[in-house]
Amino acid sequence: MANLHPMDELKEKLKAILEVVPQGSEIIYVDYPVYNNGGDVLIMKGTEAFFRDYNIKVRARYSAMDFPKKLSIPDNWIIVCHGGGNFGDLYANHQGLRERVVRDFPSHRIVVMPQTIHFESERKADMAAALFNNHPDLHIFVRDARSYDFATAKFHKCKIRMCPDMAHQLWPLKPTARPRKDVLYFLRTDIETVAGQQQFDREADDSNRLDWDTMFTPMEVRGIVYFQKFYRLDKKLGGPLPTRTFWYKYTDYLMNKAINLFSSYKEVRTSRLHGHILSCLLDMPSVVIDNSYGKNSQYYEAWTAGNPKASLHGASESKLEQPS
Structure with a gap:
């Protein structure tokens, strides 16, 4: 990989996700953004590109706004949670949905796409850890070393791995205007x-x-x-x-x-x-x-x-x- 562009290398690193969401998997995609943060939309576009590129079959998609109160999922479907920077206690709506999914689906594989983790409250971090560590098949991808250190210490029974942001799957994007x-x-x-x-x-x-x-x-x-x-x-x-x-x-x-x-x-x-x-x-x-x-x-x-x-x-x- 020595001759690759640095962005090619980052896109290549996303293949690590295939170890837990293999090609051809059937999944549901949870917590995609319906708001005006373009960064999360860019992550969503990269995530969907990843699904297409590796023939991952998305059987259902839910945002935080329309996730149903009761949901039945076949045992072999994987639950994939949107990545980003909302893992922690700054964005309670998204963290709450993630914790609800972990609580309500104890027998399904759950994969959290690359996230930055940040808790202001140690108590809330400990509460999340108690829940997540009780799940037998929870995989959390993180975007940086600090999040990795935090996750491996707190969520010690989960599978933790570092991975770049999902937007890198969009590389390369072609400029659409001349820089004036x-x-x-x-x-x-x-x-x-x-x-x-x-x-x-x-x-x-x-x-x-x-x-x-x-x-x-x-x-x-x-x-x-x-x-x-x-x-x-x-x-x-x-x-x-x-x-x-x-x-x-x-x-x-x-x-x-x-x-x-x-x-x-x-x-x-x-x-x-x-x-x-x-x-x-x-x-x-x-x-x-x-x-x-x-x-x-x-x-x-x-x-x-x-x-x-x-x-x-x-x-x-x-x-x-x-x-x-």
């Missing part, structure tokens, strides 16, 4: 923002500073809200509406918009992990700044530090100053 503008500042505005982002905030202006919720127009955001309403209605009706089919088509549109935007810049400076990963998928220069609990720097050190077009803010000032 210099720097895109793709910066968080949520609970994971850190003070160190202020330097980027000062450099940016309204024309080149965006986040997922500001990249999409108010009408596009309203479209996401309407989809959420349809999901709730569909759950009440018992699932007759083709809601997911239309949502997936809508997310194709949203991802194409993100690719067009990124492609129009020469460089990206971002505090969004998937702003960084999308830049890598497009093979363009990017500088990543950390989030509030070290997710971005941990990911960079584990996987993208070997990419010559990627750099971590503060780790190498000389790399920051290189022309793009």
